[in-house]
Amino acid sequence: MPGVNVLDSAGSLLRQTGGVTELMGMTVGELRSLMGVGVATAGRIVAVAELWRRANDPPPGDVLETPQHVVRAVRVFLAAQPAEPVHVDTAPALLVVVADSELRLRRVVPLVGALAVQPRRGASASLPAPPPPRVPASAPASAPMTMHALVAATLHEVLYRGGSAFALAFVPGDHPERTDELRAIRDVLKLASTTVGLRYLSTVVVTEDDWAPLA
Numbered sequence: 001m002p003g004v005n006v007l008d009s010a011g012s013l014l015r016q017t018g019g020v021t022e023l024m025g026m027t028v029g030e031l032r033s034l035m036g037v038g039v040a041t042a043g044r045i046v047a048v049a050e051l052w053r054r055a056n057d058p059p060p061g062d063v064l065e066t067p068q069h070v071v072r073a074v075r076v077f078l079a080a081q082p083a084e085p086v087h088v089d090t091a092p093a094l095l096v097v098v099a100d101s102e103l104r105l106r107r108v109v110p111l112v113g114a115l116a117v118q119p120r121r122g123a124s125a126s127l128p129a130p131p132p133p134r135v136p137a138s139a140p141a142s143a144p145m146t147m148h149a150l151v152a153a154t155l156h157e158v159l160y161r162g163g164s165a166f167a168l169a170f171v172p173g174d175h176p177e178r179t180d181e182l183r184a185i186r187d188v189l190k191l192a193s194t195t196v197g198l199r200y201l202s203t204v205v206v207t208e209d210d211w212a213p214l215a
Contacts, residue, residue, distance in 0.1 A: 012036065013045075024049040025160045053162060061105030064167065067202045070097050071211045074169040074204070077108035092178050093171040094185075096154055098163035099201070108169075109157045111150065150185060151192050158198055165199035169206050170214070179205065182214060 016034050017023040023045070031042035064070055074095060098106045145153065158166045168189070170182050186203045193200045203214040 064099045064103045067204050067213050070167040071204050071206055073097055073105050074206050092173050095169040096157050097167040098158050098161045099165040101164040106163055107161050151188055165201055167201040168203040171206050
C-alpha cells in the first residue's frame, strides 16, 4: 500500500482476511478484492505462500490405493495423539485424508466441529462436552458445522494442503449411530469435489479394534 509501512500493511491484510492461514490460502483474484492489493502484490503473496507450503510440506507418504491404506494412515495419525482417559465419553470425529495426484499421502486433517453431539438420555447437563477421540483441536468449535460449511471446509483443506485427492475417515468414539449423517456428507462431497477438480477416494469408519468401508 503506497505511503503505508510494511507492518501496518500486513496488519491491514490480516484484519481483512481473518488471519495468516486464511491469507495464505487465497488466490490472486481473491487477494485483488482486498483494499490496497494490486496485481503485483497479490502475485507476491501467492508466491510466498507457495514457497512456505513447499518448505513445510511433509515428505510424500504411502500410496492410498485402497481403503485399507486410508485406514493405516488414520491409525498412524491417531496413535500420535495424546490418549483420552478411558472413562471419557468420546465424541465422534471426522478426518480428511489428503493425497497428491499420485495418491501419495500428504496429511491427515481433523475437521473440528464437523459433527454435533446430542446429549445422551440420563446424562448430566452440567458435564462439558468431551473432545473428539485423540484428535487435536486446532480451533474452538462453538457449534456444529452446517452441511454447506462442512463441504466448503473439507474442499478448502484438500486444496490448501496441495492435494488432488482425498478420503474421509469417521472415528465414531461412543457415537456409532452417526453413520446416516456421514452418508449424506459423503454423497454431497462426492458431487462437490468434481466441480473443483478433486478426486474422491473412499469413506471409512475406524474404531479402536476394527474398520469398515461406509456402505
